[in-house]
Amino acid sequence: MKRVVFERCGEPAEVLETREEPTPTPGSGQVLVRMIASPVNPSDLLYVRGRYTFTPRTPSGVGFEGVGVVETAGAGLGKLWVGRRVCVLNQNGGNWADYVVVDAKRVVPVASDLPDEQVASMFVNPATVLAMVRHVLKVPQGGWLLQSAAGSELGKMVIRLGKRDGFKTVNVVRRPEAKASLSALGADAVICSAEGPIDEQVRAIVSEGVKFALDPVGGETGTQMIRALAEGGKILFYGTLTGEPVCFHPRFLFGGGRRLEGFYLGWWIESQSIFAKISLFREITKLIREGILTTDVGPSFPLDRVREAVQAAEQPGRAGKVFIRPA
Incomplete structure (x- = not known):
């Protein structure tokens, strides 16, 4: 599989690289997700520059949110999500990859009527x-x-x-x-x-x-x-x-x-109850359907062109969100 990583903090277009790595295996309480798309957010770029809320442990992956399909799961709750399309919330970064392993509690099954790009960017x-x-x-x-x-x-x-x-x-x-x-x-x-x-x-x-x-x-x-x-x-x-x-x-x-x-x-999310989190995602889904919390979609780039993607994401006056599409 391919994965975007950086060995040191710096300008994304200079330090990001795409590597071939073994596909990971999910452990207990985890799921393996085949990624479909992940947006290039300002928070991702701040993270690569070492100016985010927390400092990366390098080498590190990139990408805090995205959409994908659960391929396999370890023991536990994640088995319920196998085969489902999900919003992937990756607190450590790493969604700019063909596959990613995350805790099962950090994927959220989504309605089939929401486009991939809206699901990929429905959280941050x-x-x-x-x-x-x-x-x-x-x-x-x-x-x-x-x-x-x-x-x-x-x-x-x-x-x-x-x-x-x-x-x-x-x-x-x-x-x-x-x-x-x-x-x-x-x-x-x-x-x-x-x-x-x-x-x-x-x-x-x-x-x-x-x-x-x-x-x-x-x-x-x-x-x-x-x-x-x-x-x-x-x-x-x-x-x-x-x-x-x-x-x-x-x-x-x-x-x-x-x-x-x-x-x-x-x-803020961690301070909320499970019921408050469910309610929040219901609010988001409703307002995406209404066209209120929709993301304007810009160009997409494959993993091999990640440096072009991050440069495009920071162009003044660009039209729409830039996405990484592993496939």
Whole structure:
């Protein structure tokens, strides 16, 4: 079988390689999955660069989510899933491969009517959106939510969810030409960080500032997002795309009830009960069918062309999510 690995952290297009390896055998409580597709997510690339929430143990595989078919299983629950198409949640990375072994509790059988690409990408972005917006921030109808990186697949999901749930979005993009497509998608307001301080542009739209905000960027963008918070406002930082810290004076937090929190989906999921997890996947499936949490599909690449895939995934203005397709 073929598997994408890296021996050291660095730029993905430089350190990733495709190797021939023996097909693994599942142990007790594990399943062997024949992979169909796996998306190239920002979290995958941060992981390869050594800038993710946890540091890789190299040599390491890549790919936190994907879709495949359970081929065989060791003793235990996994035998129930043999022959089933499943969403594969690989907490250690490794889905960019022909086959992968994971714990049986980390595969989720899925409905036959969902396309492979939607199943492959139904966890990282959709679950993050629902967890942050509905369960952590609890954005109410009529509320204003500010988000950076609004042109990302996750950002577009937030916009569509806002139209469905009745909250309003202020969306930050880096390029002026990205404004029109988000407005057409249903964004209530779109601002460009190159056209002035984010907080000043936000207060021209919502004079008191916003009560809810999401930022995966950090650095100066995250700093300006903090300054856009209203009294009692809360911002969730769920990424560090710039690799730079945010800066603010502690006095900004005095008396205003403003809150700054980090969000990591893996930790949040582990804190939920099994019933809450089942309910979350049902929510995701329903909203994919409604077209709310769908992923725009871009080009696919085989394992042998993984370096091309990661370069394509980081092209500004690319159309749709890039996928690795082992077959």
